[in-house]
Amino acid sequence: MKEGLNSNKMPQECRGAVVIPALNESGYIEGALGSVLEAVDELEDSNLVEIYVVDNGSTDGTQDTVRDIAAGRKNVYLLNEPTRGIGYGRQNGSRAALTRALQRDTSDNKAFWIISTDSDVAVPKDWLINWFADFDSQHAGVIAGNAKFPDNLAQTNPNAMRVMEFIGSRIAITEKIFGVINTDGNHMAIERNCYSVIGPFQQPTRLGVTGRQENLAGEDWDMGTRARALGLKVPRSSAPPITLSDRRFHASPKEFFDGTAYEAEFFRINSTNPSADIEPAMIDQLIVIATHRQCMHNIEKPLLIDPTLLDNADAQNFLGEHLYREIKGWIAHNPQPDIFLDRNRFILEYLSTFHEEFGLDISQRLLNHK
Numbered sequence: 001m002k003e004g005l006n007s008n009k010m011p012q013e014c015r016g017a018v019v020i021p022a023l024n025e026s027g028y029i030e031g032a033l034g035s036v037l038e039a040v041d042e043l044e045d046s047n048l049v050e051i052y053v054v055d056n057g058s059t060d061g062t063q064d065t066v067r068d069i070a071a072g073r074k075n076v077y078l079l080n081e082p083t084r085g086i087g088y089g090r091q092n093g094s095r096a097a098l099t100r101a102l103q104r105d106t107s108d109n110k111a112f113w114i115i116s117t118d119s120d121v122a123v124p125k126d127w128l129i130n131w132f133a134d135f136d137s138q139h140a141g142v143i144a145g146n147a148k149f150p151d152n153l154a155q156t157n158p159n160a161m162r163v164m165e166f167i168g169s170r171i172a173i174t175e176k177i178f179g180v181i182n183t184d185g186n187h188m189a190i191e192r193n194c195y196s197v198i199g200p201f202q203q204p205t206r207l208g209v210t211g212r213q214e215n216l217a218g219e220d221w222d223m224g225t226r227a228r229a230l231g232l233k234v235p236r237s238s239a240p241p242i243t244l245s246d247r248r249f250h251a252s253p254k255e256f257f258d259g260t261a262y263e264a265e266f267f268r269i270n271s272t273n274p275s276a277d278i279e280p281a282m283i284d285q286l287i288v289i290a291t292h293r294q295c296m297h298n299i300e301k302p303l304l305i306d307p308t309l310l311d312n313a314d315a316q317n318f319l320g321e322h323l324y325r326e327i328k329g330w331i332a333h334n335p336q337p338d339i340f341l342d343r344n345r346f347i348l349e350y351l352s353t354f355h356e357e358f359g360l361d362i363s364q365r366l367l368n369h370k
Helices: 029-041 062-070 086-103 127-137 158-178 192-198 221-229 253-258 262-266 280-305 307-311 313-319 321-333 343-368
Strands: 002-004 016-022 049-055 076-080 113-117 142-144 187-191 205-207 213-215 242-244
Touching: 016 029, 016 086, 016 127, 029 049, 029 062, 029 127, 049 062, 049 086, 062 076, 076 086, 086 113, 086 192, 113 127, 113 192, 127 187, 142 221, 158 280, 158 313, 158 343, 187 192, 187 221, 192 221, 205 343, 221 280, 280 307, 280 321, 280 343, 307 313, 307 321, 313 321, 313 343, 321 343
Parallel strands: 016 049, 016 113, 049 076
Antiparallel strands: 002 076, 113 187, 142 187, 205 213
8 A cells, every 4th residue: 555645746856765664653753753744844945755664564663654744845755564574665665656656757867766764753954864875975786874873871771882982983994894885774775776776675584493484584675786796986974974773782782682583673672661771791692693793794705795805905914824824725626606686595504604614703803803
């Protein structure tokens, strides 16, 4: 179902669409959508962008909240996605936006962008102005945005902030050494021609121990991975960061940092004490867990996609001669599955096997790197 919240003529000059998946986000969607609409108001022409909120089966009044916030607004759409999973939500919204783009007069052949974000964020007023400036200057098909947690997190959750700051420093190191930037669904953009090649957003899944299909994180990182597999650059936006809510790690800090709390990153978390900080005794453990996970996505996966990254002297110095030669030999003797045709085999078998073999050594180097 696609629900145009207000009667509106199809804008001819639309250059982008903001896609926001949501599930039981009545406590956050008002602030998120409200901030996006404020960013729309800062544009010289509000017809430059459309907004698609994709509800994934909310039962807490999320849809009513969206309708109330968007009352009287043009170019805001509420979609229903019955199949549970954030990847399906992003895919649904992107497909709807691209369909409307095709229905317009495209004789000017202007670029059209999908801007992906989440339902618990706050964006700056100049958010869209900055994105459109990036679209005109970056010369890329995929751009990764920046994100941060609330400024008061250092006061309310100092232990969590300590973990996040350390992980942020490790991300900066991996970006500098390997030149790889991850694409996070809370803040990224993809041009439609590039999307037609590397898309659509997909929902990673696995069969759980109970035989039930489980959703996994990674629908957003996969887009950057596929772009790099084709030799496309993925730059980082020059725009200021959006602000994420701190609810993402309240329910289970361990599961947030090791990546198993996929549902917690999309579903609204009802914690008994939303302001509770991470226990001091967990800090070192969470740093190790998060660094180990980060290595898989920021170092190991890029190396498997593009082994020429190993030719970089900084990468060789980081790994050390012995580990460098072991990794180079492993890659030479283990042909990679096609990331486009067999994504699950690439991630769940190929990458997982490599991670079991080398993940601990790589993460130990990243933990100790100065």
